[in-house]
Amino acid sequence: MIDPFQQMNEWRKNLDQFFGENFWNDFESIIKPNIPQINMYKTENEILCYVNVPGMRDINQIEIYADHTTLELRGNIHLDYARGSVVREEILQGNFDRKIQLPYPVRSDKIDATYQHGVLIIQLHRLISDKSSRNKVNIRMLEDE
Structure with a gap:
């Protein structure tokens, strides 16, 4: 056989x-497919990244680094389910380490990251000078309204 x-x-x-x-x-x-899923929007001087990260209770589960023209995301998506066996599982889970090319260099000193309702929003600002430095970005947890 x-x-x-x-x-x-x-x-x-x-x-x-x-x-x-x-x-x-x-x-x-x-x-x-890549996880987490990302939507990126740009204007002349700003980039907004919407990152799908469901179920994050601790903002320290995700690390964000911005370095010149690269945004790096590391973490884990893990959804707790109550009980029973899986019938359908379409929400991607697991460890991730993604590097995303940005459309232009960004400032490492002016980055804002917030998390609410399963979406991580990262706001980046265009860099005018050419020096590069990789910095970890802090995430603020927004309370549900």
Whole structure:
């Protein structure tokens, strides 16, 4: 009897030899979507990032770093469910470490981050000078209204 996983690995090796070792990397974002999901909006001097991070009770669960033209997010999305077995699970969970390219350099001394209703909002301001420094961003928890 042929092992289907061994056969799949053989196919992958053959495709790697034919297309190159990085062939599967192009499909990784399709197969494994990025978490957390992000919407980014820019004006001439400001960038707003809306980050989907459900269930965060402790703002120290997420680390935000801004460095010149890169925004880095690290943390864990974990939803507690009451009981029972999963029937459908569409909200992505788990550890994440995302680096997002920004449309222009940002100031590391003027960044604001707030969290409310499962959305982390990061406000960045355009950098006029060229010096770069990586700083951790503090998040403020907003009370539910």
